[in-house]
Amino acid sequence: MITVDEARALLFKLAAPLPAEEVPLIAAAGRILARDVRARRDQPPFAASSMDGYAVNSAEVEQHAMFKLIGEAAAGHRFEGRVGPGQAVRIFTGAPLPEGADFVVIQEDVSRSGDLITIANAPGKNDNVRPLGVDFRAGDTVQAPRRLRPADIALLASMNIDRVPVVRKPVVALISTGDELVMPGEQPGPDQIIASNTFGLKAMLEEAGAEARILPIARDSAASLITAFDLAKGADLVITIGGASVGDHDLVAGVAETLGMERAFYKVRMRPGKPLMAGRLNGAAMLGLPGNPVSAMVCGRVFVVPMLRAMLGLGAPAPRLNQAALAADIGANGPREHYMRARIGADGRITVEGNQDSSLLSVLSAATALVRRPADDPARAAGEVVDYLSI
Template sequence: TVYKRPKVALIANGDELVKPGSELKSGQIISSNAYALSALIKAWGAEPVDAGISIDDPAAIRQQIHECGDVDLFVPVGGASVGDRDYMRTVFAEMGYTKIFEKVAVKPGKPVWFGQMDSALVLGLPGNPASALVCAQIFLKPLLFALLGDQAPANTPHFARTTTSLNAPGWRTSFIRAFAYIDQSGCVHVTRADNQDSSLLTPFRNSNCFIRQDADTASIAAGELVEIVPIKPI
């Protein structure tokens, strides 16, 4: 069976976002998510369509969705939390979006949402850069593999011994950015990145995996086995 490459429309949302190279004014930030997500979408076999930045205005968001044309998957990034100006999910609902799920017990990445609008799927990702990239790996990658007809698991779990202790994750499953390596005896070890703030991209620079800690599990001592999800070759 031959499957076509899915077309994936990326819609960044927020009055505070400006394009790379712009002179930043007070309260503005560079819109980086679309560039990182586009690279991942290409690597995973699909065709990204950068729909640009939508301001926090329902009419503008609606127009931008229309301008995306015929796509297989919409990936709005941001605009789905509980703020007074988070309109993205509301606009999709007004345009016929049917919810399959919204909000997930994952850290980082609680405000993920997923559904269908006409023949297209919609996967909403958080606006925080680290949250967006973690959730892309956990939710977007398996979805694209399914659309491509790939039967292989999108995220094959491995196991490694943690070099540091890990706090209990609480009520959400945690995906911790980390670096895994193989020692001379062939054993796999993993070290968590120091700063796990959901707004920071720098921990990804030296990370090649996530440590997965399931919700409501106990803390983990250094030297214990943990599950890891590779995002780069180890």
């Protein structure tokens, strides 16, 4: 068996960065920018007033100075003339500064009588002018790769980028296996349970930027598995859930190898989730996750989400661990790296759940963190700081 880090390194070799596609700006939020984009214009494209007031020549600005109003400049409508000595133009926020003016006296500092204005209060030093290009210049770049946040979308809009090159979403095919499974909404037989892993993983992987497709449940027969692998064609990543253990009814590894899978590894020294298999099948990455619901979800967080980041061009670091102090003592860990369901309290301390059985979705749903225990980690006392993954 290999370690979690060794498994992740092998998985990253299966996860080639995907190509770019163009999407409309309005659909680009949350996507990964695929290459640097350059501003198509200066912003602002002219020196602009940052306040409502009066545009004048700064050399003439002093308290009690008087000016004659010769026109008006509003956002979208510049004053076409020139501001000469003793002259002022009424100006509004965002309007281009008229020729001859380089200062805006804010309206609160001015008294007005018909076409004459007087600077009534001592004007500040601030010229209330935004210089041409102070936000960005044509050709300035927004650098890739990055996940496009709301402020990035606004910035791209102001650069007049209406179509955005983003990394194509990884397409993930999710196949759950087992005669015991039925889909939610169906009536299970007395020996059956409801398929839950594909639903939980779809939510997790789509949050991470994938497009996940739930395929029909594969039954415990070679023919049914072959059909499922056929239906998965075209996916970048094929994930089977269950059937990767050593039991006589666990067929996945055998069928995948018959179909030509080149195996990268089999079994990882971790809890939950030991039976884990990976390889390459028909040009796609293939991953076999364990069937216990918690194992499948934890492997999703520990292996699949980082793999998706690599496919999205975000590089291949290990997931970022946070640190918190334990609220209570925990026992020694065994020989496998262990991801334990835990909760962060209002006081910031972390409580490891008592029952870590990998079948308990109720415990996973209540958890907000996975405490990562290294292999053979000794017992830890309340107050000691441990590493955890946020979930």
